[in-house]
Amino acid sequence: MKKRRTLSDEKRSFNSNWELNYFMIETTNHTMVCLICEQVIKTIKGDNAKQHY
Structure with missing residues (x-):
């Protein structure tokens, strides 16, 4: 396996x-937070930031 x-x-x-x-910032626990709606995005990836935006 x-x-x-x-x-x-x-x-x-x-x-x-x-x-x-x-409009994303990194938090201390290695996640991203949207500055507009304050939603947490758990995986730091450019595609995730772009899709949320």
Whole structure:
């Protein structure tokens, strides 16, 4: 059986451009928060930020 990938294995990090482009900020527990509606997005991925925006 294949080993599942984890977020730490993929080394995802918050891109500072997302603050201006998608109005997202990173929280201390490594999630993103929308500054407009304050919804929490659990996985730090550009596609998730773009889709929410």
